[in-house]
Amino acid sequence: MADDPIPLFNLQTQYQALKPRLHQAVLEALDSNQWLLGPQTAQFEEEFAQLIGVKHCIACSSGASALQIALLAAGIGPGDEVITTPFTFIATSSSISLTGARFVFADIDPRTYNLDVQDAERKITKHTKAILPVHLYGYPANMEAIMHLANEHGLKVIEDCAQAHLAQADGVCVGGIGTAGAFSFYPSKNLGACGDAGCVTANDDDVAAKSRSLRHWGRAPDEAYEYICEGSTLRMDELQAAILRVKLPLLEQWTDARRKAAAWYEEGLTGVPVTLPPTPPAGWSQPFYFYTIRAERRDELMAYLRQHGIGCAVYYPVPLYSQPAYAHLQLDPQDYPHTQQACQEVLSLPMFPEITPEQVQRVCNTIRDFYEQDATV
Ligand SMILES: Cc1ncc(COP(=O)(O)O)c(C=O)c1O
Incomplete structure (x- = not known):
């Protein structure tokens, strides 16, 4: 008899194990009659920020939207160049282009598959405003060298943490090292929602406040009809937050x-x-x-x-x-x-x-x- 297939990843086993808790969480979220930016989202943000040791977490609709928001919140826009890796998912580069900035590729380190910092340095021009390392497969990029380079040249650093939940460099979780981080909670990720979801992480209060506004049409914090910038509909919904809160402790x-x-x-x-x-x-x-x-x-x-x-x-x-x-x-x-x-x-x-x-x-x-x-x- 042939052996059972071994899948590349397996979402079913996890779902079956958590089924009663997930169902209960979804029902409670539905019954709460709060669909967006309610208590589930607020609590998830607090819990995720605490787990990875970062000051702010801003729950978003996907990893791609989180990347775009993080870049915009860091002040990246038309005319700017952002150095990144070509060995990644297209959301990394497309989120740069969608801000109006231009991506510039540097090669990778052949051992870690992450950004080659020396090549990144060679790509710096007077238009360079940020470096966007990707912690590929979960392995942290060389953040010490990247932060050093960024500080030397006055650049922002946006970390693509879509594949790197709980990855640590020098004892610090990724997403809390650069100017901002962007995580994906796509279903197959290490922490996966039941649909699309993501978040921005940041220690900087201004970057966090701008991210909160951008995910919610650019709205002012306490004014329903005042817009401080142009954002879009990029929030995580309460159902995904409730689901993620069941999974986060695991x-x-x-x-x-x-x-x-x-x-x-x-x-x-x-x-x-x-x-x-x-x-x-x-x-x-x-x-x-x-x-x-x-x-x-x-x-x-x-x-x-x-x-x-x-x-x-x-x-x-x-x-x-x-x-x-x-x-x-x-x-x-x-x-x-x-x-x-x-x-x-x-x-x-x-x-x-x-x-x-x-x-x-x-x-x-x-x-x-x-x-x-x-x-x-
Ligand atoms: C490296 C990388 N960046 C960004 C993303 C985008 O995340 P999402 O699919 O949640 O938009 C992904 C997701 O697959 C990814 O692997």
Whole structure:
């Protein structure tokens, strides 16, 4: 009999385990007759801010809207340049463009897949106003070097934390290091809503106040018909906040389970000719949104794993500078050699808090078989 498939991620198990609590929370939120910016949202903001150790959390409609709000609140707009990575989801670059600013790509560090700070420095011009690092797969970007560079040049730093809930650099959670952070609570994220949701985090009172206004049409704090800027309808709703509040107390425990699974992978892949994710230095922690290896003959390995019922995927097969949306910019792939190579070699393996040691072992054995079979041909 064939083994059961192992999915890349598994939202069903979590949903089944939490079903009665989620149903109760949703019913209570419905019965409260408050749909937007009510008590669930306010409490979620307080709880999330406390968990990651940041002064303000502003609940938004998605990670993409949170990024756009954070950039606007930091004063980014037309004529400005924002340096970011091309090895990420398109929301990173599109949120820059949607503010009227221009993104400028720097290459990535081949080991961490995050922004190469030296290349970012080379891209600074008199128009540069901000750096937007992405903590890819959950691994924190080199925030010490980024903050140093930003301080030297008077730049804002907007952290894309969509994949990095509870990631820490030097003992501090990401989202609380730069000018502002943006988190996604897309359903498959480490903390996922039952629909779209996200938030801005900030320690700066002005950035937080501006973000609150921007998500709510630009409204003044206590004046129903006074607008201090142009915003839009970008708030989280009460139902999503109620759902997230059921899940939030479990986030640390889920994150520990992901880290355990990563340790099983590390052990199981010993001696297999693939490159494992980077090991974080002391004081850093990585919540493993994805467990991503680098592999030779990646596409063949991916097909082999899928044939054997193992879910896997490439994040990201096409770098942003090669996307049709940016063809008009005529960016040269040769300017980003490390991104080019990563797109051809990375492969994300099954990772979710409920994954068992046996499942991880089966994934590792199948990868080992793939390369051993090759060696015997
Ligand atoms: C790196 C990155 N940035 C931004 C986003 C956007 O988040 P959302 O889908 O909640 O808008 C995502 C979500 O997939 C992401 O992975």
